[in-house]
Amino acid sequence: MAYKLTGAKEARFLASIIPPAEFFGGLTLASNISPLPSAAILLLLLCASSAAMVVVLVRKNPPENGGRGASPTAVSAGRVVRNALLALALLPTLMPPHPSQDNKDFAISCLVVALILVASFLRYRKLVEIKV
Numbered sequence: 001m002a003y004k005l006t007g008a009k010e011a012r013f014l015a016s017i018i019p020p021a022e023f024f025g026g027l028t029l030a031s032n033i034s035p036l037p038s039a040a041i042l043l044l045l046l047c048a049s050s051a052a053m054v055v056v057l058v059r060k061n062p063p064e065n066g067g068r069g070a071s072p073t074a075v076s077a078g079r080v081v082r083n084a085l086l087a088l089a090l091l092p093t094l095m096p097p098h099p100s101q102d103n104k105d106f107a108i109s110c111l112v113v114a115l116i117l118v119a120s121f122l123r124y125r126k127l128v129e130i131k132v
Contacts, residue, residue, distance in 0.1 A: 003056050003075075016124035020116045021045060028112050029093070037109045039093035046090075050083040 006014065021041055029038035056075050 003052050004059075004061070005052055005055060012124060012127040016127055017116070017120040018045065020119035020123065024112050024116050024119075028108070034109045034112065035093045037112070039090045043087055043090050043094065046083045046087045050080050050087075053080050053083075 022045060025038045025041040025045070028034050029042060053075050057077060057080070
């Protein structure tokens with residue numbers, strides 16, 4: 001909402017789904033359990049965040065705290081560049097050296113998606129209780 005790109009309802013939805021996706025995506029990527037889907041989720045989040053920052057920079061009305069809680073993190077071109085470098089770092093993970101036929105990775109990916117959905121649903125219910 002601080003970026004002035006969404007309304008309250010959409011902001012609650014995004015606030016409920018993004019942190020669990022970041023957490024479980026990073027956790028599975030760091031543990032190398034299911035790197036391809038994890039890297040894809042994290043790349044999508046980086047691209048969406050960067051696109052939102054670019055829109056804010058083009059509009060020339062950045063929020064004071066970057067739209068992230070109480071800690072001051074100003075929106076800047078430097079943050080967009082940082083996200084681009086992080087996205088580039090994910091690219092090798094998105095290009096596996098050989099196709100995987102392992103069903104274990106698929107099952108773990110499904111479990112991670114289920115955890116993200118459950119955590120997002122619980123966060124959304126809590127956020128709906130908060131009056132804006």
